[in-house]
Amino acid sequence: MYRARRNEYLPETVSPPGETLQELLDERHMTQVQLADRTGRPKKTINEIIKGKAPITPETALQLERVLGVTASFWNARESHYQQYLAREHEREQLTGYTDWLKELPIAEMAKMGWIERRNDDIEQIREILSYFGVASPRQWKEVLLKPQVSFRHARTFESSPAHLGAWLRRGEVEAQAIVCCPYDRGEFETALQRARRLTVDSDLQALRKVCAGAGVAVVFVPQLPKSRVSGATRWLSPTKAVIQLSVRYRTDDHLWFTFFHEAGHILLHGKRDVFIEYAAKAEDSQLPQNPSTATEEAEADAFASEFLIQAEKLQRFRAAALQKRISENMVRQLADELGIAPGIVVGRLQFLGWLPYTHLNKLRRRFTWPHETD
8 A cells, every 4th residue: 555654754944964063063162173183084074064065974974973972873864864855855846846737636536535645735745646656756757657648558538637547547556566466377367257257146346356366367446536537447567467447437237347357358368568448438439530459459358248248149049038028127137047147237238239228127237336435
């Protein structure tokens, strides 16, 4: 979990160690010239240390220990704290030019979900965000996290905000890194998917994570951000660890499980270097142009999920029987029992195919909520 600087005390100002050195000299009625003679350091160097223009080196710290009886570790620590203070002040000056960057990010939502803490000071908020993303500056954020999104293998953006999407993906990365997984094994993952199919009946998501981790795939559930407009994503953290990230955007088990098996299809069918992102499309977006290779890969993942959950042959037999009578709850439950899957998945497929109105049998679809939504 990301929680790097929660209890760290950072004073607003830190005096140069030369001030402490001058106080000690005053107490001992010793002049700078006398100190220079006793330490063997140039008089100019002693004067610059006291004025804060030159650092106390480890060698000088040892010499001060011999002459003044104050340990070298004390001087080294004073110098280190002072240099850190100067570095932070320099960073603060640089970060003042990036306060508008905060407007791109969903700070309130991220804080509500416990991903970050809210800060009253803009610079401290920027630092908090940088720690969340694991980068040193907003410039690195754009280069490391934002720029690569251009090559993400998705068809369209659907008004998605790159900043919101990046924050969502980062959360998935952090959570996935915390999941202990066996090295990826294709055969084990195929077996895990068969078990996952049965888990749809009770939507046992904890068991899903466990069986997939045993095959080298970390499954993480991350709530969507306002402008991420994403249902799921697949990528590889390493050659032996894949990640399936789900937003449960539509809150129902049919969408969740189809998205999961769609992402699983990417793992089995497509390359380890690609990042696949499934966006939530609007009806009018279907007319937007698509990258041909992306469209093919998405179609292959769709086909994999469709066939894995409800085989075409069984679906056609159900269709033939349904033509003779109205589709009822009992018929849907019977098909779901025969397939060994949740009835909500059957309802979702029938509605998608137009065989069942979107207003019918929705009580069979299990709904999900996030803990932060009930607080």
